[in-house]
Amino acid sequence: MSRQGVFITLEGGEGAGKSTQIARLAARLRAAGHEVLTTREPGGTPGAEAIRALMLDPARHFAPLADTLLVFAARADHVAAIIRPALEHGAVVLCDRFTDSTMAYQGHGLGVDRAAIATLGAMIGATPDLTLILDLPDAIARARLAHRGGAADRYEQFDTGFAIRVADGFRAIAAAEPDRCVLVDAAGGIEDVTETLAGLIRARLGLAIA
Template identity: 45%
Template sequence: MSAVIATEMSDNTDSIIPKVGRFISFEGTEGVGKTTAIETLCAQLQHSGIEYLRTREPGGSPFAERLRAILLDPTTEINDDTELLLLFAARCDHLQQIILPALQQGTWVICDRFTDSTIAYQGYGRAHGDAAVLAKIEGLIAQFIPQLPELTLWLDLPVLEGMARAGKRSAADRFEQQATEFFLRIYQGFTAVAEQHPQRIERIDAVGSTTEVSARIWQVVSQRFAVN
């Protein structure tokens, strides 16, 4: 991975201070338009002269992508604990191999899903918001995840509308095959996490055209990080 280290000069010294990249994640239930929103944001960052790395979860690194294939395969039969641990194994490798090196070189990281999806999908979708499961997930985050996004953009779209959009895509993966109630619980999870972390998570109204949604996203990003 090639990246130019961005630097800034102190007014009082001649030392070079490495500039750490920004870490932004996108979250939401199925069919909310994350892919298009990420593509548009990356194009805007490029136009602003900002070097970025676009990645995703589960996946992002060679090893994590292999785990992604297992996790999303409709024929995979595993219990909830195994699913959770595979997700964290993929995330740990993704962080160490891809995300942290990029941030240390001054590259912005734009990630499609991160820890909030695990809380929403495994904590609420699978476990119905069970306190013990949520505590288990939070413990794994605290123990193994040294870097959380500075900004999380939660694309908020009614669940049924998102599912209708997702249904027009290719064959459903292992998660997309779940019943509507599963995704309603996931939505509750994202709502709860957003309420718990208002400084990090920004709700983006995902209703409307892609141009309208992208404009809402850029307004948040440009104001948060002073980007023109």
């Protein structure tokens, strides 16, 4: 692989399986000889992880614009400290959520001005080479979350209408940017979804993956 790295993001609603698939893809990319960095949003740095804890705390309330600015503050730190240096070093970066999540959650879900979100995204100055959007019917997503157990975070406590708007937002993003984004059916078995994602990485980016 060239010294310039590759930036891959996984997107989707709650319960779509992003974290599971990132771990599986990272293992297969490493087996093929790539240096791989896995990270997440909000998060990735101590400051961004602190913001994540605030945003997910069900006891807290933020106005939609405040919510948006918090996630971009975390993202600015994350990109500067973690993502950009890894790409410059030649790594494959696998990130659980990025700006598309902000567009889907805060833009489509909470009604924040989408043009403002796009402007903030441009200021960050990092665009994924490939975005894999895991698409899951709301009923299956809620069943997975219930099976997972534990206390629901702030976003998981939002109503069904919010989850539907977010899912529709991700589908709109995929339709608007087909060169970068691929909508993937995440309702199947874990291994089947991994094979689909690995095939897309090979076909779209030309990366070897075990």
